[in-house]
Amino acid sequence: MEMADDLQSIRSLEMLCKQMYESRDAALCVEAEKALVSFQNSNTPDTLSKCQMLLERADSHYSQLLATTTITKLLSRTPLTLNLDQRIQIRNYILNYLATRPKLPSFVVQALVLLFAKITKQGWFDGEKDSFAFRNVVSDISVFLQGMNVEHCMIGVQLLSQLTTEMNTVADVESHRAVLKHRKVASSFRDTQLFEIFRMSCQMLRSANDNRKNLNFTDETQHGFMSRCLQLAQNCLTYDFIGTTCDESSDDICTVQIPTGWRPAFLEQSTLTLFFDLYHSLPPSLSSLALSCLVQLASVRRSLFSTTERAKFLSHLVNGVKDILLNPQGLADSNNYHEFCRLLARLKSNYQLGELVMVDSYQETVGLIAKFTVESLQVYQCAPNSFHYLLSFWQRMVASVPYVKAAEPHLLETYTPEVTKAYISSRIESVTLIVRDGLDDPLDDFTNVQQQLEQLSVIGRCHYQKTCSLIAQLFDQSATTYQEIIASPSASIYDLKIQEGRLTWLVYLIGAAIGGRVTFNSNDDGDAMDGEMACKVLQLMTFSDSRLPQGGYEKLEHSFLFFFEQFRKIYIGDQVPKNSKVYRRLHDVLGISEEHMVLSIFMRKIITNLKFWCSSNTVIQKTLALLNDLSVGFSSVRKLVKLDEIQFLLNNHTSEHFPLLGNTFSVKDMRHRSSFYTSLGRLLMIDLLEDEDKFDNFMIPLTASVESIGALLATVNGVNDSSVYSNIEAKKALIGLIRDLRGLAFSFNTKTSFMLLFEWLYPSYTPILLRSMELWYADPEITTPLLKLYAELALNRSQRLQVDVSSPNGILLFREASKVVCTYGNNILNLDVQQDMMYKKKLKGISICFSMLKAALCGNYVNFGVFKLYGDDTLENALNIFVKLLLSIPLSDLMVS
Incomplete structure (x- = not known):
């Protein structure tokens, strides 16, 4: 009875696979996808056996794919539910499955190969004493490479290539401990397997190159085999040998840290010759991969060679570049062109101009490179990414001229x-x-x-x-x-x-x-x-x-x-x-x-x-x-x-002279006003000192603006007065004022200038800002810049808030900031926000509130004992709000906030 149920379940899964991938009914596809995802996420004991039955029955290639990806997900679960024996059986089963079914569709083969790579990496250190269960990869996979069947050979190469990639990959979501384990596994793989894999790839490429007359690259299988062999060699050469993967943005200066044990392969000129020969003999669809390998070979660390060995290696590289330029037909292909430009850039970044001029063929080669560059630049639509490498070559050449001591002309x-x-x-x-x-x-x-x-x-x-x-x-x-x-x-x-x-x-x-x-x-x-x-x-x-x-x-x-x-x-x-x-x-x-x-x-x-x-x-x-x-x-x-x-700017910063300060700009573009006033504030500070009259004159436009807004808010009858809330002009005027003040607060980083700004703001105008928060608490276009203004005021930038012991300014500033936070917090806690607007309308404001609290606590300018001494509940209210805000954030969004 139980077996019949399992068989029915398997048939149901096979049917769902066909519905998902083959049905033209969108609703049916969606329902099938939900059911299959549910199966993959289930954690029942019979999931593994069902996957094996799907693979054995092979009713469709889609059911094979489902089974493979499901097992892959089982491996990624924490804690791991599969024991060592189960994982060994899965690994052996995959190899046997691939060996007995060499003509599976490419997407199924890729899924099985990826599963093999992941299970091998995961169990790299599993075993007893010196017997590691998953380390016989080269000997196990070499069985695929020894036969005459091209399909088997291609699967073997694909297994090695994917394993090398997997060993070199750190998942973005991995924890620090997992990253350390990855480096340990990657280093062990590098030391015990990688060089042998690289030598195998070169042997296969050399054998294919020697018999290229018998190869038919129009045949998809033979073409695929060469492509995977080249990809395997490239994966080996791009391996992160020392655990410091180069940023892609610094691609042109990345050095390949080849281990010292690999020296024999690079001292033999046959390695370089092989890839140059492959470039010349392969069709453009494959030759770009050979050039990509040459890019890595040109980037091999200099310390791998002695001075004489390095000169010999460089000479061979330059001669290879010269031969490509003498027969430039292949460079008509865009991929070949791009990789060749990268090769030129790497050639100069890894070798000094003084070394290049010593090469016998330098003068002829540099002339050919110049001709190639000129012809490339004359083609307007040539890829700009390739231009970068060409210009980088010449830039580095010219920059090296002052340091050349060789007598040979450059x-x-x-x-x-x-x-x-x-x-x-x-x-x-x-x-x-x-x-x-x-x-x-x-x-x-x-x-x-x-x-x-x-x-x-x-x-x-x-x-x-x-x-x-x-x-x-x-x-x-x-x-x-x-x-x-x-x-x-x-x-x-x-x-x-x-x-x-x-x-x-x-x-x-x-x-x-x-x-x-x-x-x-x-x-x-x-x-x-x-x-x-x-x-x-x-x-x-x-x-x-x-x-x-x-x-x-x-x-x-x-x-x-x-x-x-x-x-x-x-x-x-x-x-x-x-x-x-x-x-x-x-x-x-x-x-x-x-x-x-x-x-x-x-x-x-x-x-x-x-x-x-x-x-x-x-x-x-x-x-x-x-x-x-x-x-x-x-x-x-x-x-x-x-x-x-400059004096005109300081005395005429109004919308009459600068439209930027008017209300015709969009709210988004008003952020430029903060930058404008930051610069004005810095210029004003140069001769400001303690000149209050000069400061007041500068603030006249801002004073008029804040008083106009205050007069408007004074007419509001209640918190929900829609006539003001929907007044676009009033809203823009307020946002502009807040951004102006934030720019000034940022630039006033001395005690004197900051106090001038604070005394202008308090107590005359802080009630207006607080009232604005009461009215527009649900509008992030106002609350976000307003909270950022107070966060900037609370920041003890350049010790500008180190007030005297007898001065109450620190306490007053903290009290005003707390009022704004409490007003915002009490209202935002009761605000119903849609999930897609959660960050904009809620989480962003809450995060600014916490940055304000951090600034106040770290600024060391508030005597919190004063609040307790005089029974002031400002501190208590603020801390209560911060606790409520923290508890209101969903756990999934806590890191965002």
């Missing part, structure tokens, strides 16, 4: 100007294609463009005169044409966009060229050329700003701000000689003789942008970033404060 003065010219020309010429054909504009991805410009800034400094001459020539042509188009009433928008795009690129290039001065040997001639190019940008900006009332080109504004930032870093500050030729040239052309005159231009540009570009979120953001850099990074900031433009 020829970079010959080839880098060609690379620079190709990049600049291709970027300028691409604008026409972008405008004409509606192609994607690379300027839309500023992160990628900025990375390329940083690389070009170093490359272009080699033979800098040629770089500047080319940029100046192109700039003059475009600027002249641009002015002619503007002056012509019959000019087309098409032509205008082309010139604006070209000038944008040229301003970016000038900024990058100037920024490259810090990373390369500089001289007076270079400074003079920088001055010449700076004049062109400032003249163009003056002309462009004159047209802003009629409209402007946003990307051009971005390039101006980039130029300002680069010029500021290099040529503004006490470290810049007063007689620098950059200022001589600026004086000769524009009458600008000192840095404060340049700063005046910067500030006028900032004011202009804040006035005319209020509709552009990105321009405002970058403009405020520049203002922030000037207020923080400028060493002689007192000179900056004396500028008329």
Whole structure:
């Protein structure tokens, strides 16, 4: 009877699998999926036997997949429900199952292979004494590799490949103890099995390469076998040998820490030769994997070789690169192209220029690389990710020039100007294609463009005169044409966009060229050329700003701000000689003789942008970033404060002059107001000292705003007065005020300035903020910035809250913050919030409350004994609210909060 029930249950599972994967009825698929998930999550004793019956019956490939994935889940449960004997039986059963069914669908094979890898890793240290039950992997899997059947060989390679990957993988959710166990297992596998697996992969690849005439890569099985062999070799070479996996973002500088015991395989030139031969002999669908292995081989740690051995290994690498460039047909494939660019970058990152020039074929090879780079840069739509590696190669080559002591010529003065010219020309010429054909504009991805410009800034400094001459020539042509188009009433928008795009690129290039001065040997001639190019940008900006009332080109504004930032870093500050030729040239052309005159231009540009570009979120953001850099990074900031433009900012920060401070912006964009007032606060502090009149004058616009809001709230009859609650203008005015005050609170990091702000706020205006919390407690657009304001006020930044013992300000501040927290907490506890809005409307505010409490407790500026001494219940009420808030958070959301 029991067996009949089991059989019926198995048939039911098989039917559910067919319904889930084959049925066209969506509702039936969903119901089947729920039932199968329930089966997988069940923890009944007969689950394992049912999975084995599903595999034995093999009614469908989907039922085989279900059984395999279910067993995999059984292995991942904590505590583990399968004993050692059961796991050994499962492992042996999988190997036998794969051996007797070599033609299973790939998704079933992959699931079985993954199960084998996981169960092997999990039981790596299981066994008695020196007899480990799961460590005979190479001998067990070699049975698959010894037969003549290609399907069996492919399964064997797949088993080894997946096992290597699994041993090298740390799950994101694993605990610290599990991570330590992983490292122990991975190290043991590396020391006992990995080298043998790598040698086996090379032997299979070498055998296949020797018999390539008999291989038919159009045959799916033979193609798959070669692909898996190459993947196995790559998995071995990309293994995390020392437990410090490189971040993918630092891919170009990652070193392969090959163990010393692997030296014989790398001293034999046959290993490098094998993969170069495979690249040349395999079709593009496979040759990219061979190149990927070569990338790793080029990154092998230098200390693995002696000086002589390293030179020999490098020579073989360079010759291999040269042969690829002499027969470049394979590089037409995008994957091959990308991996080859990575190979070039790794070649330079792992070897010094002084070593490269000693290679016999260096001069021919570097010429071929230059030609390859120029041709690549001329193809506009070539992958930008590959550009990165090409430019990285030349950047590192040029940066190494000052350290080369070898007598052999490096020829970079010959080839880098060609690379620079190709990049600049291709970027300028691409604008026409972008405008004409509606192609994607690379300027839309500023992160990628900025990375390329940083690389070009170093490359272009080699033979800098040629770089500047080319940029100046192109700039003059475009600027002249641009002015002619503007002056012509019959000019087309098409032509205008082309010139604006070209000038944008040229301003970016000038900024990058100037920024490259810090990373390369500089001289007076270079400074003079920088001055010449700076004049062109400032003249163009003056002309462009004159047209802003009629409209402007946003990307051009971005390039101006980039130029300002680069010029500021290099040529503004006490470290810049007063007689620098950059200022001589600026004086000769524009009458600008000192840095404060340049700063005046910067500030006028900032004011202009804040006035005319209020509709552009990105321009405002970058403009405020520049203002922030000037207020923080400028060493002689007192000179900056004396500028008329700065005084205009400090005395006229109203919506009349700066639309940013009005209520026309969206609530989301109002966050820029905090950045604006942070910079203003820093500038105000320079000469503020204890001048209350100066502070009060500065606060006049904010005083008017808070009093206007206070007058409006005074008319509210009750807490739920909908007329005010739904008043959008009042809400925006309040949010703007709160963000303004937070910006000032952040910048006032001295005791004197902070006390001026606190005494302005308390006791006159804190009741208005408290009343706002009472009215809008359910609106996170108000509560979040308001709580952040109090959290900032409570933060003892730079010891600004170390008040005298006789001063009650610390207690007063804590009392006001507690009132706001209690008002928020008492109301939010009773607020019914949907799950998808839980973080925004509840958890975020609660987390800010706790950060406020932490700031108060760690700030050491409140004498909590005073509350107890005078019977003040502020502290008790606040702590009660914090306890209630903590208990109200679901356990699943506690870490989020």
